[in-house]
Amino acid sequence: MSTENSPLFAVRVEPVVSLLPCPFCGGEARPNTMRTSDKEMIRLNGRDTFHGVNCVMCGADTRGLLGSATPEQAAERWNRRAS
Numbered sequence: 001m002s003t004e005n006s007p008l009f010a011v012r013v014e015p016v017v018s019l020l021p022c023p024f025c026g027g028e029a030r031p032n033t034m035r036t037s038d039k040e041m042i043r044l045n046g047r048d049t050f051h052g053v054n055c056v057m058c059g060a061d062t063r064g065l066l067g068s069a070t071p072e073q074a075a076e077r078w079n080r081r082a083s
């Protein structure tokens with residue numbers, strides 16, 4: 001019995017987004033995900049998960065705003081700043 005078409009087995013595949021190197025030190029960029037506390041979540045209009053990108057070398061990140069809603073958005077922000 002195949003489960004290939006079962007929605008229960010659907011896997012959300014993260015698209016591969018290539019990140020530019022850090023604009024400050026040229027280090028490797030790495031996506032990261034942050035979760036807020038419940039209190040913060042209310043303040044942030046119900047979003048409790050935010051995505052960002054940070055440099056593994058110098059710690060530069062895409063803060064500025066409160067993180068991005070999706071990993072793609074975070075990567076886009078990072079790449080825009082890095083270019």
Ligand SMILES: [Zn+2]
Nearest residue numbers: 022025055058
């Ligand atoms: Zn860096």
